[in-house]
Amino acid sequence: MSVGIRIVDAPVSRRDDNRAHRYIIDHIKPGQQIRRRIAVTNLSDRRHRVQLYPAAAAVHKDGFAFAPGRTGNELTRWVRLEHDELVLDPDETATVWTEITVAKHATGGEHYGVVWAEISPERDPSKQVRHAARAGVRIYLSVGPGGEPRSDFRIDDLTATRAADGAPMVTAHVKNTGGRALDLTGKLTLSNGPGGAFAGPFNVNAGTVGRGRSTVATTALDPRLPGGAWTARLTLSSGLVTRETTGRITISTPQRDGKPQTALLTLGGLVSVVAALLVAYAYRRRSRAR
Template identity: 45%
Template sequence: MVLLCATGPGTLARAGAPGGIPDPSGLGIQLLEAPASRRDDPRALRYIVDHLAPGSTIKRKIKVVNHSTERSRVELYAAGADIAENQFQFADGRTANELTEWISLSKDRVTLDPKESVELTATVQVPPKASAGEQYAVIWAATVPAGKPRTNVTIVRRVGIRVYLDVGPGGEPRSDFAIGEVVPARDPAGQPSVTVTVRNTGGRALDMGGSATLSDGPGGVRAGPFDVVEGTTLPVGGTGVVRMLFPADLSNGPWRITLDLVSGKVKQSATGTITFPDPGGTGRRTLLDRLDQDRWLWASALAAVVIALCCVVLLVRRRRRRAVEAAVPTVGARTGR
């Protein structure tokens, strides 16, 4: 029997959001909670992202929804995953790895009526002697075909939530990345694009996102922002590219491009000048100037301090002047006898 699997990239809803966004199979899956320390991290609202010491345990609530108009039998399980060729890649079927051995689900099989949902708990229990480092898995909800198959092909569709778990003593490794070369291009049909080299300089895997904005174009034209084409996941120490597509009628330029790239809470920005080539060509490789957000924050804070000091100085001078004026007797007071 041949088994065909249609796999989704992970949960499509933010933790705590109502409902679940459906997959073409009619299934939806949603992470319902994130740790308090990560509620401002978009990745942790979408995936299970955590750092645990050996011997630790976490629990996460998950919702599965049947968006179809038919009753569905659904199997729930964890299977292995890895990062290869700068993509988060799922293992075939129920292939296990070390991380999946630590994951247990409160339900492993449910039957859902149309529009019905069910909640379950995923428990991740890290052994005291667990291997250090980051590991990957997916918690899947998969449809189970009803009855006996009439052909030798069975189609199983599934949706899942990615798990990124770093194991080790102490605090979590820092996440960071660096923006490298930018290459403008046009395909033979004339659609412009930009590829950006990104290097993972931190200690956790990165799911790259973000956008590009074009300004100072011919006639002062501004365009964007244009979102990054998602799908690039960089392993620790890895280097890859992210890509942005632009409208075909966009002129060659020159343009000032501003990149705002992000993975979770980590953000980096850079700016520079690019020129798109003619159709079928590749433009000049360019290194952009980094926009140091910390530098601007410090500059803003320093400016606020300077303004506050100036206000204090003016206030002190005004009070001293009033005190001097009050101490000097008037002419009428001296000639009162």
């Protein structure tokens, strides 16, 4: 039992903004209205009744957070859906218009919400727990006079480290210096490594960053990468804003049983050399005895 929901098409003014193809994102003055067309698909193998409704959301230090159930906020009072219920056959898709009309005395700033599509099973009186499947389209709506607040961010402190399981990783601190929330995606590439090696690109995990907040962008690397110095290039984007930083990092030698792996390898090599010398010495003594 599952359902899918997506934006059908972004407005002309945001065709080049990849976020606008996934979420409802805009800047609007009090008293004005925007419309978006969303597509809802029944991804299950049976006919289902799909409920559509707006609900509250927020952006805090841990990223974009959905309010429980159908909890509302100021934004959800402005949302009107063409249909609040659909009956869809397996793999059937229907489109629904979403209208957001901002109140004339709306609170300025960025408002967050989500349009949910939910499939709930028929209520069974014998069961106290009922499972539902839902998918949503986020809403980032900036409200205020004048033009849209600028989006921007800064990348600092590019560092190589190791996770608790010993896997190599690269971290960077990202500060949202603009006036809107960010949804960061990006890539990390490595070059000029040991012996001139290069690696990547690797996907970066950064997520949603609220206005004035910071986050740590994390990139998990291939555990087989050798330790040593590398040149790292990190590229992050949110919508039409892209920032890049390059720095020299050092990936430490992986640990094994509390000791550097290279030390174990060196010790192993030394033992092999000693064993070979002992064999050669014994062979020479035997030859002289003959």
